[in-house]
Amino acid sequence: MRKRIKRFVPIILVFLCACSAAEAPAPTVTAPTTVPYSKIIDAGHFAPRDELEAPAVSLPPDVKAVIVPHGGEAIRMAAGIIGGLAESSPKTVILVGPNHTTNGPKIATTYAAFSAYGGMVLPREDKLRALTGRGLARVDDALFETEHSVGIHMPLLARYLPGAAAAPVIFQKNVPFNTAKRALDALYDLSDPDTVLVASIDFSHGLSSREEQLRRVKMLECIRAYDAAGVLALDATYVDAPVLLAALLQLMKDNGCAMELVAGANSSELLGREVPAPTGYMTIVFYGGG
16 A cells, blocks of 8 residues: 555656646746836926927938037027928937036937927937947936037927937047047948938137137138148137037048038027127038038
């Protein structure tokens, strides 16, 4: 009898284990995400809703890049250009600007989405990975919560280019030129007809209106000549992001792009009254090329 019981014990144990396994809940599987950061930044505080409207500027065909201002009083200048880009319906906007703080990495980006007045601008993940994967930029979400060189344009992108994804990148002033150029090269293939580069750059600071106008003439000479070295030699009385502008000019020159000045003004001219140390603004378009 005891021998018979011993023969059945292994069979009973196998049966009990099988039942337990059948009743155990299936493990929860979390789907992997392609975005290392899931964050939404409210960009509405950068630009009042009633200042987003402006007549769209008619732009040349085959636009590759534009320069737009980020000063608050010049937002309608930027709105006109970004509104004009709607004609070509780009799917990706590479949005570059200066980092106005001395905080964070030399070149910073974010995988955050930006919301503004019911619209949303999602990140273009593959473009950002092209930077971060090569060590050309580091992610720092906090910088973009306050950096107006990028933030002020997100409501405009949501308003005029709904559905376009953005690759926002900011550069500190002391970034080496070659590093900035490599970053732009990694971000932008100019043969891609669905991508446009928007450079958020302000010009002369700290001078009178008349002095700004004189600096604007000199600045335009450098831009029209694609003189990257000349731009690098200029200070804040000419431009707030000399390294970024120089890298952009070299990129446009390398690809044979033409340029056109759309508009130029300073704070006093835009406000219709003299203000101390007005900022200089220009909107410029680059087009054509290879």
